[in-house]
Amino acid sequence: MDQKMEAQDRSLLKVNNLSKIFDISGGLLDQLSWRQGRLTRVKYLVKALNNVSFQIKSGETFSVVGESGCGKSTLGRTVIGLHPPNTGQIHYQDARIDGLNPKQMLPFRKKMQMVFRDPYASLNPRKRIQQILEEPLRFHYPGFGSGEIKDRIEEVMLQVGGDVQWLSRLPHEFSGGQRQRISIARGLVVGPEFIVADEPISALDVSIQAQILNLLLDAQEQRGLTYLFIAHDLSVVEHISTRVAVMYLGTICELARTRDLFSNPLHPYTQALLSAIPRIGKKKARHIKLKGEVPTPINLPPGCVFHGRCRQATERCRQEFPELKTLADGRQLACHEV
Ligand SMILES: Nc1ncnc2c1ncn2[C@@H]1O[C@H](COP(=O)(O)OP(=O)(O)OP(=O)(O)O)[C@@H](O)[C@H]1O
Ligand code: SF4
Numbered sequence: 001m002d003q004k005m006e007a008q009d010r011s012l013l014k015v016n017n018l019s020k021i022f023d024i025s026g027g028l029l030d031q032l033s034w035r036q037g038r039l040t041r042v043k044y045l046v047k048a049l050n051n052v053s054f055q056i057k058s059g060e061t062f063s064v065v066g067e068s069g070c071g072k073s074t075l076g077r078t079v080i081g082l083h084p085p086n087t088g089q090i091h092y093q094d095a096r097i098d099g100l101n102p103k104q105m106l107p108f109r110k111k112m113q114m115v116f117r118d119p120y121a122s123l124n125p126r127k128r129i130q131q132i133l134e135e136p137l138r139f140h141y142p143g144f145g146s147g148e149i150k151d152r153i154e155e156v157m158l159q160v161g162g163d164v165q166w167l168s169r170l171p172h173e174f175s176g177g178q179r180q181r182i183s184i185a186r187g188l189v190v191g192p193e194f195i196v197a198d199e200p201i202s203a204l205d206v207s208i209q210a211q212i213l214n215l216l217l218d219a220q221e222q223r224g225l226t227y228l229f230i231a232h233d234l235s236v237v238e239h240i241s242t243r244v245a246v247m248y249l250g251t252i253c254e255l256a257r258t259r260d261l262f263s264n265p266l267h268p269y270t271q272a273l274l275s276a277i278p279r280i281g282k283k284k285a286r287h288i289k290l291k292g293e294v295p296t297p298i299n300l301p302p303g304c305v306f307h308g309r310c311r312q313a314t315e316r317c318r319q320e321f322p323e324l325k326t327l328a329d330g331r332q333l334a335c336h337e338v
């Protein structure tokens with residue numbers, strides 16, 4: 001096995017039984033209501049992630065897809081430490097990183113960076129680009145002199161197709177695409193190994209989406225980065241991903257190599273999701289229209305979370321939660337009927 005293949009075989013990130021619950025009950029007064037003649041305290045818990053397990057190999061692009069609200073951003077934010085999980089373990093290489101305090105988390109913060117969907121919101125409007133790039137460098141590399149800082153910033157600006165003249169300007173002086181280049185530069189400047197890219201091109205004009213995507217792919221190749229890529233656009237996902245996890249209501253329903261998933265989706269939800277992609281020059285699968293709405297994650301149905309919309313649902317599906325099992329070809333699938 002050559003060195004590159006060996007690196008790709010190693011897990012950089014291991015996630016086991018990860019759950020994230022948001023308590024949206026509000027204050028005590030909001031929680032009190034009359035039920036059957038008695039004053040009762042009612043809690044509203046959003047189960048955004050439900051026992052999610054997966055591994056990301058070094059150097060791969062691991063994409064997460066699924067309808068709005070299925071938990072993609074919560075997953076990205078939880079693995080990178082922006083949300084504490086309620087249950088489960090997260091390992092980065094050999095270190096367990098869930099539950100670390102901010103000081104213990106510091107060495108991992110510089111290895112794990114996040115690129116957000118909206119570059120307007122993610123850059124401080126009052127800070128000049130020089131300051132936006134310099135601050136994380138000074139924080140993570142306190143020993144760096146001004147020469148090293150200047151070199152790092154210039155190198156990263158060049159890599160994202162920026163200009164050193166941008167450094168003296170404020171975020172509002174740039175277009176959306178330029179701002180996304182700057183927020184990618186801010187992530188890259190500290191020398192990360194792993195990047196969570198949460199819909200990094202969705203908020204951009206279609207004409208510049210491909211440029212930003214290519215920039216991310218070039219940076220990956222040059223720096224050996226590993227990506228957790230969150231996206232809505234399935235054609236983009238098919239183009240860039242090594243493996244893809246399909247999520248529905250906080251659970252992974254199918255996880256497979258990109259080619260396997262797109263050529264032969266097995267889970268009924270994946271089949272419906274992929275049937276909506278326009279295929280140029282290829283025979284398009286019959287569009288499967290899903291009936292009903294996505295149930296709210298506040299009141300999750302028992303059994304398979306997809307049963308209310310699944311054409312193949314049986315009585316067992318209404319009662320029993322299907323665990324994610326691994327098939328002979330390495331694909332993982334959570335369905336009683338496939
Ligand atoms: N901070 C929060 N407080 C309360 N509920 C939250 C919070 N963040 C997310 N949620 C809820 O968790 C669920 C998953 O949200 P999440 O943002 O992870 O979905 P998503 O798949 O990223 O959706 P989208 O494609 O629209 O970005 C949703 O029901 C959402 O309302
Ligand atoms: S477990 Fe049942 S309801 Fe769920 S996807 Fe499979 S067939 Fe459909």
Ligand SMILES: [Mg+2]
Nearest residue numbers: 072073074198
């Ligand atoms: Mg999201």
